[in-house]
Amino acid sequence: MSEFRLDPTTREWVVIATERARRPHDFVVRAGRVAQPAFLADCPFCPGNEAQTTTERAAYIDPATGRWRVRVVDNKYPAVKAGGSTMRRHEHPFALSLDGVGSHEVVIETPLHNRHFAQFSDDEAFDVVRAFRDRLRVLSVREDVRQVIIFKNHGPTAGTSLEHPHSQVVTTPVVPWHRRHHYDVAIRHFDEEGINLYADLLQFELDQHVRIVAESDGFVELHPYASRRPFETWIVPRLARSSLAGVPDDELREFGTMLRDSLNVLQNVLNDPDYNFILYTVPTGDEDEPYYSWHVRIYPRLTAVAGFEIGSGIHINTSLPEETALFMREFRTINGMPGRSEQDG
Amino acid sequence: MSEFRLDPTTREWVVIATERARRPHDFVVRAGRVAQPAFLADCPFCPGNEAQTTTERAAYIDPATGRWRVRVVDNKYPAVKAGGSTMRRHEHPFALSLDGVGSHEVVIETPLHNRHFAQFSDDEAFDVVRAFRDRLRVLSVREDVRQVIIFKNHGPTAGTSLEHPHSQVVTTPVVPWHRRHHYDVAIRHFDEEGINLYADLLQFELDQHVRIVAESDGFVELHPYASRRPFETWIVPRLARSSLAGVPDDELREFGTMLRDSLNVLQNVLNDPDYNFILYTVPTGDEDEPYYSWHVRIYPRLTAVAGFEIGSGIHINTSLPEETALFMREFRTINGMPGRSEQDG
Secondary structure, eight states, rough: EEEEEEEETTTOOEOOOOGGGGGGGOOOSSSSOOOSSOTTTTTTTTTGGGGGSOEEEEEEEEETTEEEEEEEEOOSSOOOOOTHHHHHHEETEEHHHEESSSSSSEEEOSSTOOOOOOOOHHHHHHHHHHHHHHHHHHHHHHHTTEEEEEEEEEEETTOOOOOOOOEEEEESSSSSSSHHHHHHHHHHHHHHSSSSSHHHHHHHHHHHHHSSEEEOOOOEEOTTTSSSSTOOOOESSSOOOOGGGOHHHHHHHHHHHHHHHHHHHHHHTTOOOEEEEEEEEEEETTTTOOOOOOOEEEOOOSOOOOOHHHHSSSSSEEEEEEHHHHHHHHHHHHTTTTBTTOOOO | OEEEEETTTTEEEEEEOOOGGGOEEEEEOSSOOOOOOSOOTOOOTTTOGGGGSEEEEEEEETTTOOOOEEEEEEOOOSSSBTTTOOEEEEETEEEEEEEOOOOOEEEESSSOOTOOOOOOOOOHHHHHHHHHHHHHHHTOOOOOOEEEEEEESSSSGGGOOOOOOOOEEEEEEEOOOHHHHHHHHHHHHHHHHOOOOOHHHHHHHHHHHHHHHEEEEEEEEOOEEEEEEEOOEEEESSSSSSSSGGHHHHHHHHHHHHHHHHHHHHHHTTSSEEEEEEEEETTOTTTSSOOOOOOEEEOOOSOOOOHHHHHOOEEEOOOOOOHHHHHHHHHHHTTOOTTBBBOOO
């Protein structure tokens, strides 16, 4: 019989649908991607085409060559942009609006058109997550920013059409309702238990040790108890800091490597599925609050979100996180990858 | 500049992204579907293959021929099923679960493998929505049912692989968190204003009259102010009843026709896009409460839900509901369809 499980970070139920359960290897993507060249003349993100992008917000330069390794530019078709007002317009009680004010930036992760995060060196991965942190620091102090959403869309079903590897940093002038609830759950846990929710949850997962994929000195990779989707993956720091903005370089480098490894295993095991990853961090102004821990959630796009999910908010997950985590651990063990869980084998 | 708009039924923001705005006709689906035969020997939903389906829960018979027009059967791979307990298992504060108990039914909408809701006669459409209401009535009184989710997935990106036209009725032993919030907004509105939220909202939309697509004696079709997706469509009854279970036959027949017309226009205008529709009705036990109005929401799958949406809960809509509603009204006017808005032309 299937099982409803409660996500302790959102208090939402998910259905772990064992009746329709598919084994981990059933999720392997059938169709391969079209191979891409290292450089494409008409790609706006490829070196030499810098003039085709809009305002450059940051660049990480290779000291040896003087060339950029990572560039941050404004999105050419921004969802939000600078120059508006955060004043609400009350046209009617049922028509409340405000300007789409903020910043919508694209992180061009590499000069190479065909080099994906999953293949990055430690240095390359560090460059990208450092760009996330640095942009978060700059954007968080702006008057028109209440929340910074950092994410990556990999592949067409995950919402991207541009092949050149990139991620995005979007600010909102409001704390999204969905996020506010997510933080409220963490605040309530802190109020009631006096312990950071994520530190507490991480200890639970480490104690149970059936959904852990990998561990390093500073981070744990796991498939959460109430996974919404097959192979949903979280990377959680052992030291709970409320914001990514406060993470020092050495810790950030370790995180970049762990994220790269996680995406690399995903690519190898499931034949390069589309995915999104989202970086969770506190709203601006709460950086010194003790209730939250920044972390990343990776959502491979292996199954469709259908009417039941849209209408109920409850996701039906046709895999068991305990099984998928084991599957990933075993792949790592067989391939001698670092960071495998100590209690294995 | 884009605009944030607040959905008055969920208090969630959406971004109406005018910078990336696409005209209504830009959403026309390029690839057509593979034509299907009227009958397929190996389709479990086609007549003659009734033995391939599981328990039949209801059948609507044609009195002239004695053959079924609509059948309701248990889903072969149910997300939930009868026989479990609603008792919670508290394995740990972070591992709360219960049995996947309930009912997961499939409404086989027609004996014809290739006849879609958009092409149904008034009688056929009535049969299907009557099946929804009748199953809701039966399921609502069960001890293990707190919510009934009625929905349709049309096409692969909307989550269905089975071609034979069908929709689904799934019960949950909990009120989903997402739905609970949605009802709370309506309750609060009733508490504060003393008026049903949906009746009040409908009056606002009728007064503004820029997002109305069609009207009939009993129903209004509109593209809501804070549409999450291009061509999101709501059909709202003028008379606010909390539950679909209480709708009499004549009103239900009118609803079926309006839903058919809406899906027909969608199919014609956008070249048969994938879509989901979801029927909203109160949790079981609240049928006599005055705060809610049952209604349907149609979500064409024209754009991908990407990392920003997953991470923030804010949808970026690249069309203006005022423009898409006008586009639909004009199509109806040109084609002399009934139910077009009286204030047009």
